[in-house]
Amino acid sequence: MAAARQRSGSATLRDVAEVAGVSPSTASRVLNGGEAPVSDELAVRVVAVADALGYVRNQAARALRGRRSGVVLIVTDPRTASVAALAAGMEEAGRASGVPVSITAVGSDADAHLQALRILRGLRPLALVVTSASFAGTDSERVLAELELIRAEGANVVFVGEHDYDYPSIRFDDVTVGRVVADHMATLGRARPAVLTAVHHPAVESRTQGFVEGLVAHGYDTTAIVVETTEVSREGGRSATARLLGRDERPDLILAGNDVLAIGALHTLSEAGLRVPEDVAVSGVDDIPIAQDVTPSLTTVSLPFVEAGRAALTLALDPAATADVHIPATLVVRSSTAG
Template identity: 35%
Template sequence: MRVTIADVARRAGVSKATVSRVLNGKADVDADTAQRIREVIAETGYVPSSRAVGLARGRTRTVGMLVPSLTWPWIGDVLQGVVDVLEADGYGVLLYTCTRGEESLRRFADQVSGSAFDGLLVIEPENTLDYIAELHRKGLPVVLIDDRGHHVEFPSVATTNRDGGASAARHLAALGRRRPAVVTGHLRFGCVRDRSVGFAEAAEAAGLHMDPQLVVEGDFTEESGRAAVHRLLAAGTSFDSVFAHNDLSAAGVLRALRETGRRVPEDVAVIGFDDIPLASHTEPGLTTVRQPMREMGEAAAGLLLSHLQGVPMSPTPFVLPTTLVVRGSAPMP
């Protein structure tokens, strides 16, 4: 049977509150009584709950993390980075998703009301910004990961989306491609706008022809990449390369090109964005812009822990660089 704080209190002849004060280093307990309690703890082998001790000290040593869904292919890497940093410092993680919409958010709000965690890491779910902002204003430390909307009021960790888009354009230009098509994500996302601007600026500088008819808005799914290619081909618009704003839609592009008899990379070169595990298993392997997702999770957790230890958080985003990973869908010449 596990020894409880009630067992210690009974053997020491004191209240549970007195035992708790000794455990938390309070100075308002008589020295002899405190010594007797410590001796009972040693004799019984009592191990206090870290959560109970944390609550008594005004801290749970737990961090909340709110994400849209666990089905996003890069969420796992972010989570691993977060967990690696938090667990190394003795913190736990409470993970919440918004897969059930309002119901999920209500359950999350219950945990916030119960002070279940000391701070919050967020990959912003749809329609939650106002609520998260209110939590931040009320004093809950919040760090955004992959700030898709450029919310300057929050501390955040991001990556160089603009430079990543530019590196894709420069690579296609180096391959001699002249008419790139672009499959974007939802244009309301800041990362999509940044990737689009970076690609367009570098393409123009390299003399690539940016035909507005070759830019198709997608939704980051494989099917949207597939549909974009079929739409462009049905319109009779010629293109010799495709930059897709994520690897899932790039996989859909590869699938559509196979279905229509186009060879990759001979007829059409393809570049994605993210470098999720799928990218190295497509046929051919996908050239892509790598986002350092695990490192972003590590950095966000580190920022939050530093704040909990008294270091003020800066509203200036902490930005990590992207890198181009070259594979068979757009190999070096």
């Protein structure tokens, strides 16, 4: 019976319990939460069976299977300025179209992605909008398989940002963004460039490629460009800049993969008694609101995230859409590189 339900995609909690060899109450504690402790070995077995049977853990979601409603934005952290602007654009376009928009936050862990996607699959959304940063660093094969199930069942899937998957996307062309920054920074007459970047962050990695290509095009030797990898956070920018300052030849030019990293760099340079831009020129990307309020104000690239949110919602509601939408960016020169 459980096998038949697995084929029909309607496995129940009792089916999971039967195959896992536990009581329904134990299976419920593992899958839906409960106060009574369950051993790790037992929990792993129940989750594996639930995954194999295609059990949808959120039972409220089952009640909604008969209809489709809303577009869901999937992000890593909804508290960031760029995500907030993206969501605002989607919600604005959603109101105009009569479609509700919601946000689901997931970490970089593949299991968290899978659990969120399975719950959303049961809720039957009209479409999912996935930020590429939220997808980076996961076990993409398993997560992609779940996205394919959602798409096969009638929901559109749209990405925002750089990715290599077979889904339409809203793109900023981050390699070009990096080159635009490098073109500006190369005019400042500095000799020791450094780049702050991150792994498992497609946009920042693409911008880094553009930074390096742009600097080389202006005559910088590739071997002279120091690339420092860190986490995408202000603390990551601070610590990465501290490592740069500990080198025999400290940089006089820092190109950060986003504004958060750049602001962290500004803090470390200030603590070290270095002047910006006189001693070290610094740039970022994104033009988050605080970029113009820090001291000195930050040279950056303005990415229209609200516009991208509107475009993402429009693309998500178009079942025939297959082509990417490219959103142009604008260089904003401020005090951190002036002079």
